[in-house]
Amino acid sequence: MHVASAGIMATGLVASHWTVLGMATGLSAIFLANRAALLRFVRARGAGDDAEDVIQEMWMKLEAKDLGPVADPLPYLYRMANNLMLDRYRSATRRERREQDWAEGAGGVMADPSEDLAVDERMILAQRLREAEKVLRELGPRVELVFRRFRLEGVGQRQIAEDLGVSLTTVEKDLQKAYRAMLALRLRLDTE
Structure with missing residues (x-):
């Protein structure tokens, strides 16, 4: 083999x-x-x-x-x-x-560390956040939920899989899909 x-x-x-x-x-x-x-x-x-x-x-x-x-x-x-x-x-x-x-x-x-940011910087960050949320929504509700729970809430992949009733492999694939989309968004934003 x-x-x-x-x-x-x-x-x-x-x-x-x-x-x-x-x-x-x-x-x-x-x-x-x-x-x-x-x-x-x-x-x-x-x-x-x-x-x-x-x-x-x-x-x-x-x-x-x-x-x-x-x-x-x-x-x-x-x-x-x-x-x-x-x-x-x-x-x-x-x-x-x-x-x-x-x-x-x-x-x-x-x-609040955001108080140090200028108004225009906060507006740019808010716009980028909206774009990231839009990209995640377009990937589907499960991918968005998996990404949010893992990256923002700090929940482990195994726990997410158990909570959603899916395999660990499914969670890993959803995260990979989300990471690829976020990377593509970042590259696009960096070139603008």
């Missing part, structure tokens, strides 16, 4: 995605073949319930980048997983520090 085929069958979660698009190759195939081990790795690093989300983020980064040949692909994937965990830890630490600083600066009352 081809190594990539074995990897796809082993993961189960994204196999249906590749049956439509074709066979995974290169780093993607190695990722798929080692997905379960990478998931255990990030759980051991403290990801807990967010482990699936970290792996999904890793997959999205792999799919978004046009990577050339990697000399040692498996160690590369483990370094990538470790770096994502470090990024999440640093981001959480910064967020906590920022919230504490805002609370202390406002005399114990959380300050």
